[in-house]
Amino acid sequence: MNGDVDRLIKEGLVPMKKRAVESFGRNHPHIMALFKSFFGGQKNRVGIRVTENGKTVGEYTIHMEGTDITEVEDGVLSSELHHPLGIVRPYAVIERSALERMLADEENIASDPVGALRKYLPDLTLKFM
Incomplete structure (x- = not known):
């Protein structure tokens, strides 16, 4: 695959997701507790x-x-x-340019993951296998 895209995912999106989840947990501990109880102990896979x-x-x-x-x-x-x-098998489709915009907007995404999600939803297409 494309090395530049690999870096965007592995060195950009994955660490940003971790920081956004941490921020969400600090700002919404009750909702995060629900997510952790719902997904806790489960092994899931997400496709992009x-x-x-x-x-x-x-x-x-x-x-x-x-x-x-x-x-x-x-x-x-x-x-x-x-x-x-x-079990459901959804995967997200995103244009590289939209992914790059998301990564450039990391500060906003980390501080307000829910608001940022609304901003970037139009750039995502959800499909099912």
Whole structure:
């Protein structure tokens, strides 16, 4: 896959997600406790496809235990989220330029993850395997 996109995901998005989750936990401890109880002890995978001008330039599987990222696989798109009614396999599709804008806006995302999520939702397409 594309080395620049790999760096955007592994060295940009993953650490930013960790900081945003920490910030969310400090600002909303009760909601974070719900997330941790819901996802605690579960191993889930989240898929991300990065595109450039509509063409796939990278596919990633983010492995999670609870709310923590444990591994990022590049070149693989494999999603599996466990919930009380079964398993769903959603993955996100995002243009590289939108990903770069998100990473440049890290301070806003870390300080207000919910507000930032609303700002970037139009840049994300959610699909199912």
